């Protein structure tokens with residue numbers, strides 16, 4: 588019998604694995620919704636809706652998020668000095684849909700101010716983190732970004748937008 592050796596950097600989806608059911612199961616994990624933004628080295632602004640944001644470390648202050656390797660902005664995000672994670676408020680559902688839709692220029696029609704490294708900060712968010720772009724790790728069809736938080740702001744009085752089961756949700760008091 589011949590042993591099959593798989594290269595460690597190329598995980599394979601086993602035959603019969605139900606990818607749709609897997610996706611639905613992942614949707615059981617309730618998250619917030621964020622828009623991650625950056626200014627590339629060429630000055631171009633980038634932004635997309637994510638829910639892969641997570642805390643990593645308190646000391647040093649590290650966070651992570653992941654970006655699809657199919658993203659046209661993969662290289663831009665990798666090369667940006669900083670990125671901002673804008674944690675969306677309940678009333679910003681339209682902004683979530685705006686940044687989850689591919690379009691040429693996502694910033695000319697909305698208000699924003701430049702943060703560290705030129706990364707756009709969106710007003711009215713539940714919280715925001717300004718992050719130095721530090722480490723990148725392969726994660727299958729995504730690239731995992733781990734960064735160092737340099738500034739942050741929290742507005743607990745503004746209710747957050749949540750995501751669960753493929754739908755937007757809200758906190759119940």
Ligand SMILES: Cc1cc2nc3c(=O)[nH]c(=O)nc-3n(C[C@H](O)[C@H](O)[C@H](O)COP(=O)(O)O)c2cc1C
Nearest residue numbers: 635636637638639653654655658686687688689750
């Ligand atoms: C709630 C929600 C969460 C998302 N999370 C991620 C994510 O963590 N990483 C990612 O690459 N795309 C994520 N997406 C998909 C992107 O927002 C979407 O593909 C977007 O169009 C990418 O921007 P682009 O088209 O300008 O590349 C998410 C979308 C939604 C609605």
